[in-house]
Structure formats: C-alpha cells, structure tokens
Amino acid sequence: MLTEEHKACIGRTPFSWFMELEGKVKLSRKLLTGLCTRWVERRGGFMIRSDLVSFTTLDVCVLSGLRFGGCVVDLRRESQDSPIRKLFPSTHVYVKTIFDKIQKRRNDVNVDDFCKLYVLLGLSEFLLPTVSGSVFGGLFSIVDELGELCNYNWGTTVFQFLVQSLYQTSTSLQADVGGRHTYIRGCAYVLQVITMKWLDKSSFMICQLLSFCC
16 A cells, blocks of 8 residues: 555655565464573573573664664653644554554545554554554654654664563563463564574584584
8 A cells, every 4th residue: 555655755764674574474482482481681691501692682673673872762651742643532542543544544644644654553563562452652752753763762672672571471481370372572573583693603613513523
C-alpha cells in the first residue's frame, strides 16, 4: 500500500529498513528459552557452556542499524496534545489498533500522518513490542516529528528494554514460574547476534587449538 511518496518520506527516517521487512520475522522458541536460562545479569551476558558471551548496546546497533547516542526516549511520557494520539480516542492503544487504522484510512489520511502511523507500528511491533501488544504513550509525541527521529538514542532504548525483560524472564524460568511458555518484551530478534558471536568465538578457539597442535 506504500506509494512512492510514502517510501520517500519513510526513507528519510532512521527506520527506512522497516519497508524491507517481509513476512513474519521468527526466532526459534527453543533458542529463546535457552538464551533466557543462560542470561547472567551481573555479568551482562549469556553463559554458553563455559564461555561468557557479552551482550551490549553495540550489538543491538550493529544488527539493527540503530543510532547509539542522542536524546533519551521517554516511553512513558504521554502527551494528550499529540496529533497522532488524537487519532485514537480509546484510553489504551494497541498494535492491532494502529494496523486497523492504517488499513481503513490509507486513502483519506495525508502522507505525513500515514508515515507517522507506519513508523509507530514498526516501533511498537518490532523494536519495542510488549506481551499484550500495547503501545507506549511516549512514542506518539516522538513520531509527530518525523524529522527529529534521528536525534534519539534508539539503540540504548531497545537494548535496555530487552535486557530488563531478559532479567525478568530468566528469573521466572529459574523459579519455574510461567509454565512452558517464554514471554519476552522487546526486540528478541537481535538476540541472534549471540549465537553468531559464540560461533565466531568457538571457531577462533578451534583455530588456535589446531595451530597449537600443528
């Protein structure tokens, strides 16, 4: 449903790559559960076998292309004066609500507002998702100014939100709370970088061992 005008507008934001996401982005449930059980909060990484694989803001930035540094993103600070927020009369706004709004009003909403809704949907569904699918009130006033999006510290925001959830989930798993389901708030997709880092580290160690043996 994106026109060339929409693509050009979204392309000027730090989230132009939202347009390249196709289909469902999946992450193995077993991998996710395994990583959560191996999260070591005080050391800021995952203990895989006998190796500690660190997880940092830089990892999130490298994998997602998000900016490191800039203005703080206050997810909780909601503004009732936000033009985009006023499009939703309900007290709580959910990802599905935004999606339905885009579908129903794609032909009668101006280009800027459409692009703001599109970016808001990407932020709420992919980078900062919640278990309930609710949207953070602070995002509305931020997307109101598409030209200012590049000034925010998105990398740290996504990292901290995910790490907070990792701690809560790992604690629940260790206490055997929550049954067989693993729920993660945040962009769990970026956790794939951990397996890549561990494989790289393991390959390096194997090469060292082979060199020593030779």
